[in-house]
Amino acid sequence: MHIIITGGSSGIGAAVAEIETQRGAKVSIVARREEPLRGLRVQILARDPSAQIHTCAADVTDAAALANAIETCEKAFGPCDRLIAAAGIVEPGELISQDMESFRSQVETNLFGTVNAVRAVYSGMVQRQSGQIVILSSGSGLIGIHGYTAYCASKHALAGFAEALRQEAKPNGIAISICFPPDTDTQQLAAELPLRSPAAAAIIGNARPWPADRVARLIVKGADRGRFGIYPGLRMTLLGRFGALVAPVLRWYFDRKIASVRRSRDD
Numbered sequence: 001m002h003i004i005i006t007g008g009s010s011g012i013g014a015a016v017a018e019i020e021t022q023r024g025a026k027v028s029i030v031a032r033r034e035e036p037l038r039g040l041r042v043q044i045l046a047r048d049p050s051a052q053i054h055t056c057a058a059d060v061t062d063a064a065a066l067a068n069a070i071e072t073c074e075k076a077f078g079p080c081d082r083l084i085a086a087a088g089i090v091e092p093g094e095l096i097s098q099d100m101e102s103f104r105s106q107v108e109t110n111l112f113g114t115v116n117a118v119r120a121v122y123s124g125m126v127q128r129q130s131g132q133i134v135i136l137s138s139g140s141g142l143i144g145i146h147g148y149t150a151y152c153a154s155k156h157a158l159a160g161f162a163e164a165l166r167q168e169a170k171p172n173g174i175a176i177s178i179c180f181p182p183d184t185d186t187q188q189l190a191a192e193l194p195l196r197s198p199a200a201a202a203i204i205g206n207a208r209p210w211p212a213d214r215v216a217r218l219i220v221k222g223a224d225r226g227r228f229g230i231y232p233g234l235r236m237t238l239l240g241r242f243g244a245l246v247a248p249v250l251r252w253y254f255d256r257k258i259a260s261v262r263r264s265r266d267d
């Protein structure tokens with residue numbers, strides 16, 4: 001089995017790479033920076049010198065470069081059986097103060113970067129009438145969060161993309177999954193937390209972040225079982241299953257939280 005992971009050099013994607021190489025899969029990882037790619041490769045081979053790991057540097061926002069990288073991966077390890085589209089970025093900021101470049105780059109990476117990765121493997125999967133695609137959204141793809149307009153837009157868009165693609169893909173023997181992780185202990189979260197507004201912190205709460213390998217295990221299990229929605233934890237499961245139903249109550253609750261943060265700031 002050949003698994004290609006975009007954003008596989010760090011965090012959740014790297015944890016999936018660890019699990020899949022341990023299970024004997026051929027794993028290709030794609031990310032922009034060479035050094036973390038090399039580091040992960042060395043780490044995995046130190047644990048198991050027979051692990052089958054291929055790395056390739058590419059930016060998911062560059063469709064042509066990504067298609068080339070994925071072609072290289074497929075030359076090394078054969079056709080892609082499972083794509084994990086994990087490459088993503090977040091730059092919290094309220095719309096009023098966030099520059100358009102930051103807004104655009106989150107949508108370019110999270111939405112178009114995922115679409116580029118899917119398109120690079122999809123026609124081959126259709127020809128073979130088999131394949132699996134796992135898309136990384138976020139809890140921010142299930143609700144709105146103050147100070148995350150760009151990120152929420154990109155992650156909600158992925159939910160719509162996955163819903164529609166599932167219908168197109170299923171008759172072609174291709175399974176689509178989408179995962180909505182809560183806060184997870186990764187480099188992304190470490191960089192994001194200092195920029196999180198007090199209002200966002202009040203909405204999200206202070207639950208301990210999930211370890212990346214725990215989220216990764218659920219992704220692998222969900223993909224193995226061909227599940228569409230993968231929701232780590234009770235909170236994400238309830239939001240995924242009943243989010244639309246309870247949205248008016250959530251909006252009321254979030255507004256109260258935001259008002260309370262503003263009051264204590266003004267005191």
Ligand SMILES: NC(=O)c1ccc[n+]([C@@H]2O[C@H](COP(=O)([O-])OP(=O)(O)OC[C@H]3O[C@@H](n4cnc5c(N)ncnc54)[C@H](OP(=O)(O)O)[C@@H]3O)[C@@H](O)[C@H]2O)c1
Nearest residue numbers: 007009010011012031032033059060088138183184186188
């Ligand atoms: N951590 C959380 O709390 C959390 C919660 C919900 C959802 N998520 C989502 O889960 C996914 C993985 O996040 P993570 O927390 O594991 O992040 P991470 O540790 O920062 O890893 C992100 C990975 O994506 C790569 N990447 C970023 N931009 C890229 C680009 N333009 N082209 C190619 N690769 C790119 C990074 O490598 P390079 O920088 O070298 O390219 C790295 O390998 C993301 O989609 C994220 O939005 C994370």
